[in-house]
Amino acid sequence: MNDILICLWSANGFDRATQGVIGAGRRLADTTGGQLHAVLIGAEDNTLVEATSLRADHVLVADRPELHEAQPELYLAVLTGICRSLQPRAVLLGSDVYSQELTPRLAHRLEGSSMADGAELTVAEGGALRVRRTAYGGRANAVYELGRQPAVVWLRARGFAPAEPIQDHHGTVTHLDIELPETITARIAERYIEARDGVPLEDAALVVSGGRGLGGPEPFEELRQLAAAIGAEVGASRVACDEGWVPASWQVGQTGKKIAPELYLAIGISGAAQHLLGIADAKVIAVINSDPDAPIFKHAAFGLVEDYRKVLPALTAKLAELATR
Amino acid sequence: MNILVCLKQILDPDIPARDFRIDPERREAVRGSADLVTNIFCENALETALQLKDAHDGMITVLSHGSEEAEDVLRKALAMKADEAALVLDDDAAQADPLQAARVLAAAARKLGSFDVIMVGRESGDWGVGQTGGLLAEELGVPFIALVEHLDVDEGKLRIRRQTDTGTEIFEVTPPVVISITNSENNLPRIPKTRDVMKSYRKPLTTIAVADLSLTPSSDSYFRLVEISVPEKETRCELVEGHNLEQRIDAFAHRVAEIANTTR
Structure with a gap:
């Protein structure tokens, strides 16, 4: 057949x-x-x-x-x-x-x-x-x-x-007229959907993502504000999820979400191969990272070599201004 | 609970990209100076098993299908406080397809005892095909649950939590079951104590020759690798320019806004 x-x-x-x-x-x-x-x-x-x-x-x-x-x-x-x-x-x-x-x-x-x-x-x-x-x-x-x-x-x-x-x-x-087994020994008993505003990460046209370089859960609030300024969703690298800074469902990479946004803005993400696999289909990758040798720069269209802490509030303000024009 | 954790030894996946090469003849990565390590998801599985044992008591057996070098993986697991270890010795293990691997693991599991939970990693850091767990479950005729991050016991039933695309699900399971473990914030593998590493070398390790499992060789392969290559995909990153940080942020913002304003 x-x-x-x-x-x-x-x-x-x-x-x-x-x-x-x-x-x-x-x-x-x-x-x-x-x-x-x-x-x-x-x-x-x-x-x-x-x-x-x-x-x-x-x-x-x-x-x-x-x-x-x-x-x-x-x-x-x-x-x-x-x-x-x-x-x-x-x-x-x-x-x-x-x-x-x-x-x-x-x-x-x-x-x-x-x-x-x-x-x-x-x-x-x-x-x-x-x-x-x-x-x-x-x-x-x-x-x-x-x-x-x-x-x-x-x-x-x-x-x-x-x-x-x-x-x-x-x-x-x-x-179809289907017959189902009468008993099963493994059954889904409970379901929990994580509250997540906005569109699913996989369907987002713009994604702002944070990684190890952020150092903790708090800076993700700043990422959220930046994302809000341009209407983006927030993702994360595996480290950020494994450390419990953000939920596992935010993970982008080989074992997380594989996404194809118009723009992927990676902040404090070095670009391990398993992470890059999740953004292989992204149209444009932009990077903010203090380490000019971070592998992710080799996959980015444009970047800013700087500590994100010195960049974020000003960048968010600027983006809000440019978006309202 | 009687738990079996399957561990795979692989080439260290964290070697720098510049050192990664494919041998075109052998159609696999060149080992070079890379170490052999335990596949990370297998270590997440062992950690999950150890936590289940810590909470509810139980017995953990670790099993690997590999060459003599795979003993390292099992010794490390013993140092992490697995109770027993077994190695199915097979010089061709690295070439086994997932169905062959599943048949070996199923036969070894039957030989080693009766297990309530059999754990595998969600996929390996080398080929990453991720089919062995599901095939193993079918070989053993038990259910299979993928992407599990935690399990608990409640009145003889297992409560198994797994990740979905949007959150989590809890399965209620009457053992036995095969589960594949994914990484989560709760199952980062523990670091064994030096004293336990020393002791692990004195613990017994069962060796099973693959021939002794009396498996009938399959007439065809599950699949065949016909092509492998390393993509040349590097772009030239344009670093935004400016006399000071403010100007560079401004330039960066304009590039971002240009894309954002057209996709809205």
């Missing part, structure tokens, strides 16, 4: 990551000459069903009350069942935590292959899926060939271009 299956969570709606997965799936199906199937798990979202059916050949809605809130064990059962009947060439997922943890398990159940954090998909002669991704904490680019079928891959979803609706096309919509 040359068909491609994409796995989407209805709760996310038609967000940027979802659009990236649909785009990646559409183009891959066009390459293999197969059909694009999209399974939407969770409470049915008409907007998402409609948007997906304009871009995919078949939309499968998996809506049962038990699936309205994510339960990985149940999602895995649903996806395994669908894959066994569809026999897709490749299965694509997004970059959220459920996608990440389901990918190897689904591949194992289907005797396929899996790969994480795919940045580009191609098809080799002979039909095997090839996945480009980074290795060695962002220091190298690697291409893997996944010989076993299906190839199950979670994607760096926001890095994939969305697909336009296909002209005069409306994919089929099927409501």
